[in-house]
Amino acid sequence: MALMDFKTITVPDPPEVTVRAGTAPDGKLTLKLVDLKLSDVSFLPLSVAAVPVGILSMLLSKPTASAVREFFTDQTLDVPLPQPLGTSFPAGDTEVKVRLDQPELGSHNGMLMISGTASVS
Numbered sequence: 075m076a077l078m079d080f081k082t083i084t085v086p087d088p089p090e091v092t093v094r095a096g097t098a099p100d101g102k103l104t105l106k107l108v109d110l111k112l113s114d115v116s117f118l119p120l121s122v123a124a125v126p127v128g129i130l131s132m133l134l135s136k137p138t139a140s141a142v143r144e145f146f147t148d149q150t151l152d153v154p155l156p157q158p159l160g161t162s163f164p165a166g167d168t169e170v171k172v173r174l175d176q177p178e179l180g181s182h183n184g185m186l187m188i189s190g191t192a193s194v195s
Contacts, residue, residue: 078127079120084139085113095186096178103153107146115139159188171195 090111096104116135119128160173174190
């Protein structure tokens with residue numbers, strides 16, 4: 075055990091995160107954090123030396139949560155896709171290749187959906 079040990083407490087636990095996904099023209103998957111439900115962040119002291127810091131963290135739990143929300147909301151992350159989405163399978167003596175060109179992410183009835191133009195060769 076370290077001199078000062080803490081357990082991080084969040085409300086809600088775990089925080090609720092809403093991410094919007096899309097594709098960029100260069101073929102990257104773009105993720106954007108659009109909502110973060112987080113009302114408190116505090117540190118529960120697990121050692122005697124950590125008690126003063128733990129008390130301070132309890133007093134600052136709401137401003138800390140607000141700062142975390144402001145920092146992360148609207149942040150984007152580009153994830154490069156190493157190759158086009160696709161698959162292949164044997165059909166008799168030949169191999170059929172199916173590739174999804176220009177994928178777009180969306181939703182349908184609350185589910186993640188990937189759409190685009192399929193190329194079959």
